[in-house]
Amino acid sequence: MIIHTEATVLQIRPWSQTSHMVTWLTPDYGRIVTAVKGACRPKSAFLGQYDLFYTCDLLFYRRERDGIHAIRECSPSTLREPLRRCWRSAAAAAYLSDLTARVTASHQESAAVYHLLNRTLDALPRAPRRDLKELVLRYEVNLLAKLGLKPNLALCPHCHTPDRQWLRFSLPSGRFACPHLAGAASGERTVALHRDIRQIFLNMLDRLPDTADGGILPCAETDKNRPPPNLLLGLSRFLGMFITFHLEVPPAVRRVAFELLDKNPTRETVSLETSSP
Numbered sequence: 001m002i003i004h005t006e007a008t009v010l011q012i013r014p015w016s017q018t019s020h021m022v023t024w025l026t027p028d029y030g031r032i033v034t035a036v037k038g039a040c041r042p043k044s045a046f047l048g049q050y051d052l053f054y055t056c057d058l059l060f061y062r063r064e065r066d067g068i069h070a071i072r073e074c075s076p077s078t079l080r081e082p083l084r085r086c087w088r089s090a091a092a093a094a095y096l097s098d099l100t101a102r103v104t105a106s107h108q109e110s111a112a113v114y115h116l117l118n119r120t121l122d123a124l125p126r127a128p129r130r131d132l133k134e135l136v137l138r139y140e141v142n143l144l145a146k147l148g149l150k151p152n153l154a155l156c157p158h159c160h161t162p163d164r165q166w167l168r169f170s171l172p173s174g175r176f177a178c179p180h181l182a183g184a185a186s187g188e189r190t191v192a193l194h195r196d197i198r199q200i201f202l203n204m205l206d207r208l209p210d211t212a213d214g215g216i217l218p219c220a221e222t223d224k225n226r227p228p229p230n231l232l233l234g235l236s237r238f239l240g241m242f243i244t245f246h247l248e249v250p251p252a253v254r255r256v257a258f259e260l261l262d263k264n265p266t267r268e269t270v271s272l273e274t275s276s277p
């Protein structure tokens with residue numbers, strides 16, 4: 001069966017000397033993998049037709065058996081060229097694409113995640129450097145929600161009274177630990193979460209980057225609305241633990257991505273130059 005769909009490139013892997021395996025996210029078929037034979041040959045019809053983070057018009061032969069489909073035609077509709085000029089935005093985009101490839105399923109309607117990813121990829125190169133991490137965290141928050149894995153951040157009037165700033169969150173049950181409940185599991189893995197971090201999480205839900213107005217982030221329009229860095233760090237740690245626990249993705253990929261977003265290449269270049277003999 002031939003299928004025509006729009007699709008965004010998540011990953012490209014070499015396959016033999018001249019071919020590629022391309023992983024795509026589609027709105028109606030979820031994550032799919034296509035083989036592109038002879039992709040690197042000089043006369044390949046696919047040269048320049050797809051690259052990382054492109055959204056394309058895709059025609060492929062659907063195969064039910066081994067899960068790898070044969071590509072028939074492909075032409076780019078959104079190239080996201082600015083991502084190729086800013087390595088920091090590209091690092092963020094690579095992390096989000098990798099995470100999405102790991103947690104989405106094949107042949108499953110994924111329109112909500114597809115649009116979330118495209119809007120975030122559009123917004124990344126337009127965001128000021130200091131807002132990149134917030135954009136990544138916002139993607140993670142909304143990805144969890146679209147996958148049906150949103151943590152339950154409801155408060156209990158008995159255990160989480162307003163005088164308590166730090167709350168214990170249970171990772172296995174995905175909600176705040178509630179000692180007043182009979183049968184509350186003792187010894188289950190919990191993390192401390194500040195009330196303000198909980199609020200930032202809730203503020204980020206359903207607030208996606210708006211591409212219509214040039215990708216301006218709803219929360220970052222003014223410094224006053226920008227979450228303080230220490231709370232964003234707290235949210236990042238919480239999300240890191242939650243995502244590792246519930247989505248079973250290796251934590252190293254995320255850690256490296258956030259380290260790259262923090263890097264200051266200018267300073268490192270200077271220190272390298274001064275240390276040379």
Ligand SMILES: [Zn+2]
Nearest residue numbers: 156159178180
């Ligand atoms: Zn309670």
